[in-house]
Amino acid sequence: MNQVQAFNDYREKMNERILDGDNKVIKRIFNLDTNAFTDGAINPKNKELIGLACSMVLRCDDCIRYHLGKCHELGVSKDEVFEVFGIANLIGGTIVIPHLRRAVEYWDELGS
Amino acid sequence: MNQVQAFNDYREKMNERILDGDNKVIKRIFNLDTNAFTDGAINPKNKELIGLACSMVLRCDDCIRYHLGKCHELGVSKDEVFEVFGIANLIGGTIVIPHLRRAVEYWDELGS
Amino acid sequence: MNQVQAFNDYREKMNERILDGDNKVIKRIFNLDTNAFTDGAINPKNKELIGLACSMVLRCDDCIRYHLGKCHELGVSKDEVFEVFGIANLIGGTIVIPHLRRAVEYWDELGS
Amino acid sequence: MNQVQAFNDYREKMNERILDGDNKVIKRIFNLDTNAFTDGAINPKNKELIGLACSMVLRCDDCIRYHLGKCHELGVSKDEVFEVFGIANLIGGTIVIPHLRRAVEYWDELGS
Amino acid sequence: MNQVQAFNDYREKMNERILDGDNKVIKRIFNLDTNAFTDGAINPKNKELIGLACSMVLRCDDCIRYHLGKCHELGVSKDEVFEVFGIANLIGGTIVIPHLRRAVEYWDELGS
Amino acid sequence: MNQVQAFNDYREKMNERILDGDNKVIKRIFNLDTNAFTDGAINPKNKELIGLACSMVLRCDDCIRYHLGKCHELGVSKDEVFEVFGIANLIGGTIVIPHLRRAVEYWDELGS
Numbered sequence: 001m002n003q004v005q006a007f008n009d010y011r012e013k014m015n016e017r018i019l020d021g022d023n024k025v026i027k028r029i030f031n032l033d034t035n036a037f038t039d040g041a042i043n044p045k046n047k048e049l050i051g052l053a054c055s056m057v058l059r060c061d062d063c064i065r066y067h068l069g070k071c072h073e074l075g076v077s078k079d080e081v082f083e084v085f086g087i088a089n090l091i092g093g094t095i096v097i098p099h100l101r102r103a104v105e106y107w108d109e110l111g112s
Numbered sequence: 113m114n115q116v117q118a119f120n121d122y123r124e125k126m127n128e129r130i131l132d133g134d135n136k137v138i139k140r141i142f143n144l145d146t147n148a149f150t151d152g153a154i155n156p157k158n159k160e161l162i163g164l165a166c167s168m169v170l171r172c173d174d175c176i177r178y179h180l181g182k183c184h185e186l187g188v189s190k191d192e193v194f195e196v197f198g199i200a201n202l203i204g205g206t207i208v209i210p211h212l213r214r215a216v217e218y219w220d221e222l223g224s
Numbered sequence: 225m226n227q228v229q230a231f232n233d234y235r236e237k238m239n240e241r242i243l244d245g246d247n248k249v250i251k252r253i254f255n256l257d258t259n260a261f262t263d264g265a266i267n268p269k270n271k272e273l274i275g276l277a278c279s280m281v282l283r284c285d286d287c288i289r290y291h292l293g294k295c296h297e298l299g300v301s302k303d304e305v306f307e308v309f310g311i312a313n314l315i316g317g318t319i320v321i322p323h324l325r326r327a328v329e330y331w332d333e334l335g336s
Numbered sequence: 337m338n339q340v341q342a343f344n345d346y347r348e349k350m351n352e353r354i355l356d357g358d359n360k361v362i363k364r365i366f367n368l369d370t371n372a373f374t375d376g377a378i379n380p381k382n383k384e385l386i387g388l389a390c391s392m393v394l395r396c397d398d399c400i401r402y403h404l405g406k407c408h409e410l411g412v413s414k415d416e417v418f419e420v421f422g423i424a425n426l427i428g429g430t431i432v433i434p435h436l437r438r439a440v441e442y443w444d445e446l447g448s
Numbered sequence: 449m450n451q452v453q454a455f456n457d458y459r460e461k462m463n464e465r466i467l468d469g470d471n472k473v474i475k476r477i478f479n480l481d482t483n484a485f486t487d488g489a490i491n492p493k494n495k496e497l498i499g500l501a502c503s504m505v506l507r508c509d510d511c512i513r514y515h516l517g518k519c520h521e522l523g524v525s526k527d528e529v530f531e532v533f534g535i536a537n538l539i540g541g542t543i544v545i546p547h548l549r550r551a552v553e554y555w556d557e558l559g560s
Numbered sequence: 561m562n563q564v565q566a567f568n569d570y571r572e573k574m575n576e577r578i579l580d581g582d583n584k585v586i587k588r589i590f591n592l593d594t595n596a597f598t599d600g601a602i603n604p605k606n607k608e609l610i611g612l613a614c615s616m617v618l619r620c621d622d623c624i625r626y627h628l629g630k631c632h633e634l635g636v637s638k639d640e641v642f643e644v645f646g647i648a649n650l651i652g653g654t655i656v657i658p659h660l661r662r663a664v665e666y667w668d669e670l671g672s
Contacts, residue, residue: 011661014661014662014664017661017668021638025643025650026642026660028259029202029256029650029657032253033202033654035248036199040191040195041194042161042195046158050162050165053162053166054166055655057429057431059508060655061658078469080153082469082470082471083152083154083159083471085469086474086477087148087149087162089429090429091167092166092431093393093426093428093432094429094477094511095428098509101465101510105465122437129437129440130440135421137426137483138418138421138422138436140483141430144476169655174434194245197250198249199249201249201250201653202653203653203654204653205649205652205655205656206253207279207284207617207652209257210285213234213235213241213242214238217238261647266643273602273606274647277610278648279651281541281618282618283396302357303600303601306362307601308610309357310361311611311614313541314361314589315543315618316541316618317537318539319391319540319541321399322396322397324354325347325351325398329353360595361595365538368538368589371584371588372535377525377530378531382494385498386535387539389502393505394505394506394539394540415488420490423502426484427499428502428506530582530583530586531583533586534589543614543620546622546623548578549570552574552578556577
């Protein structure tokens with residue numbers, strides 16, 4: 001679980017440093033991020049699948065890692081994750097494949 | 113329903129012209145597109161929500177229109193669509209807002 | 225002033241329709257957008273130059289139009305606008321040029 | 337040839353307006369653009385195929401139109417153009433398809 | 449040849465893990481990727497130059513590495529590679545330069 | 561100052577290797593880059609804030625590092641830097657946050 005721990009530690013440490021900056025716009029964006037993924041007309045699990053897919057087509061490794069972690073917590077299955085990967089790689093193209101490699105490696109480390 | 117009809121007509125007409133080009137790679141990509149959104153570990157409705165969100169963060173008006181049409185067919189509610197819009201505008205940023213305007217206009221025309 | 229009026233009218237009309245959707249995340253993003261460009265450590269004029277440059281490298285015509293309108297209101301000079309254009313086209317590459325054409329047309333219509 | 341003429345006329349008119357702005361950075365970028373596609377280790381035709389592919393994965397309709405026009409002038413065949421389309425849609429993903437539709441329409445109008 | 453070996457090993461290992469996921473859409477995308485770059489109206493070498501340019505404007509280091517490796521295998525000269533770099537940095541802008549640095553480093557390691 | 565030194569050293573070393581390639585287009589782009597940020601209608605400090613914001617919405621860590629270094633040299637304050645971060649994260653969305661983390665870490669290392 002080395003890569004997962006490293007990601008979470010760095011994320012937590014730097015989020016603190018960011019919030020130390022005391023910038024109102026940034027702090028509100030951080031709050032919104034929590035709000036957007038809570039239960040609503042769409043449930044948290046499906047929202048995480050959406051967040052994962054968006055992160056993948058936008059090709060952000062850390063965002064993919066974050067949403068994979070959340071998916072894992074919420075009991076998303078490997079088949080569901082791979083269907084999101086399939087859609088994201090189709091919509092986003094083969095330019096997404098290097099991110100897919102790192103995503104699968106991270107999912108493996110999450111112990112799914 | 114003017115905008116919806118215009119989009120569907122142009123899409124159908126040009127897809128035919130594209131397939132007339134008889135390029136194997138392109139034809140297979142078109143086939144895959146149909147395959148990726150069929151029922152599987154994730155159901156078609158949730159796949160369309162994913163497709164809609166990806167289209168929005170990647171800022172493609174026509175892709176948004178296509179997935180809004182599919183969402184409408186599958187009975188997705190206005191609140192669900194707006195939650196996808198919310199997530200996509202948060203992840204993708206305010207640069208997405210002009211596409212949100214056109215998406216809401218199209219959703220209105222779909223008669224939701 | 226035809227193009228300017230058309231942009232502002234559509235923008236206003238659809239922003240209302242968006243807010244009618246009553247989605248908390250979207251409403252907060254709209255509020256934040258107003259907040260981020262108010263006076264602070266950086267003054268409103270320089271924030272608009274930043275907003276204009278970001279809109280251009282991200283290649284969003286409507287965002288460019290919006291920030292050009294704000295720049296015009298705040299008395300930004302043509303030379304300043306063109307220096308932003310120069311930086312944005314250098315950073316973003318020649319793929320930005322079609323947006324530069326439409327930006328210059330809009331700036332002309334603003335009556336600078 | 338309506339669409340082709342309209343594109344060329346607008347492009348020419350606005351390029352003049354841009355150069356009127358007399359911004360050194362922009363003028364040099366315009367010069368470089370001419371230089372980059374002249375004969376060298378790679379011939380002009382293959383450079384245009386590269387320019388076309390880049391325009392397509394970056395999803396810029398006007399850039400695609402410009403390079404399609406150049407390809408047409410240089411005698412690029414329909415099969416070559418479609419192979420570029422295939423590669424660009426595979427690398428860039430299905431998000432490119434709406435641009436492919438408009439590209440095929442423009443290519444048809446060029447009279448290939 | 450350290451960096452080249454590391455890239456190829458990781459790529460091979462993770463491609464296997466991806467295909468283990470047994471997702472039909474992903475497997476077909478992988479197949480298509482092989483197909484798109486075979487001989488056709490455009491020869492494999494020119495297709496690789498196109499793939500390299502697309503990878504660079506889309507700013508994907510691993511995709512650049514992959515196509516540089518293929519270019520090297522196919523006997524593409526340093527001058528040809530640099531002309532692709534020039535076009536990609538002009539179209540994609542100076543935001544591409546950090547990827548250009550890593551590309552030149554990788555090309556050096558390939559022993560060209 | 562470890563991360564700062566490493567970035568500057570690698571940047572300098574590879575820029576030399578790039579210029580060794582003796583490609584006219586690339587050399588001119590490098591020259592233009594210096595020109596675009598010199599004093600003009602907009603002063604160098606505000607141009608660096610623009611360059612920083614563009615780098616952030618385009619999500620290029622090395623470009624962010626480069627402009628943070630320049631901002632630091634020109635005496636930009638932490639509050640100004642954070643206002644740029646706020647605008648960039650709002651326009652570019654939460655997909656920018658991982659780059660914000662690395663940017664704050666780099667800014668800390670610059671000794672602000």
